[in-house]
Amino acid sequence: MTCNTFAVPSPTQRALIRVPKRYRPFLVKHRKLVKFMMVGGTCFALTMVINFGLKLTVLHDKPVLALTIATLIATVLSYVLNRQWSFRAAGRQREAAMYFVVSAVAIVVNDLPLAFSRYVLELREPQVGHLTQEAADFLSGMIVGTLLAMAFRFWAMNRFVFTRLSPRVEPGRRASERV
8 A cells, every 4th residue: 555645636726727827826815705606606507497497387476486495495505515615714613503694684685686676666567578577587686686695695604604714724724725
């Protein structure tokens, strides 16, 4: 049995090798944000699929509820991915409870633009055509709502949830080793 003294590069380090060299320092400096946005992109795609699946089937007349359910399901995946990857160097007791409190507020933030578009601006059938309604739903719920909720989540996760170093990461390690 031989002993390998070289550390295996992390998936993030392997991905960075493929990025043009001039962008690497920026990505390493802002790695937590980049990882958070990658998790968010994955969860955004999942939210879109579930949201449209629900809207086109069982929740045709309840777009805000469809978006809420889709966002809730994606939030569970988001917690696992953020905990294991984006914020793995930080954490504290009761973080899951705080994560879901922050996420509950973020779901409301995410739903508000869609509710405003549908029920205040009345961008729904029969006041507007079906295509206009769906475009307004997508823009207000999936784009504006998601962007507002993402900004809120990133701030709140750093501020209230993932706030202390985890025992999995030694404080003396260099930043480049923690990527």
